[in-house]
Amino acid sequence: MKKLILTTLVLSSSLFIAQKTAEKGLYGDFDGNGTKEYAYTKVNDCTDECDGKCETTIYFSDKKIKTFIISPANNGGLYNLGDLNEDGKDEIGFYPGWCTSCWHAFHVYTLDKLGWKPLVPSISTHCSQWEEEKFPIKKDPKKKGYVIITSSKWEDDDIKIKSTSVKVK
8 A cells, every 4th residue: 555655645746746847937137137037938729739720929028028939839948048249148049849850940039129029030959969968059159159059950861950150239
């Protein structure tokens, strides 16, 4: 009986963790006012098979910060990228979840007076790039105002992972 109760508790707690992970967000100073805001996602109209609109909305604890929608996306990974363009605000990265394929675009957004806009064009990534821990974007430590973009490309009948320095200011 003790084993049955213990097994039930362990399985129940693992389900709770999975639900909590699905609702997880992140903190950052996305508007540059010196206060950390909480960003989180919510999926709209998407089945487990990725049928429907499959839109993911990014919300913020500070209601003055506009929400924005990424579509198609069946939730995904939300990243605080720090201040990539040196405007005093943290940029947001989003890696959309989807039901098929290993190719996904990584999106990088920055907030301006009108709302969220792409800082750079979406970055093509393949799961092999993520497995090799080659993150799609980071500040270029050698060039002020530049970022290093690492992307996946199909070239010569193979997936190639390439990095390039790009100006963001």
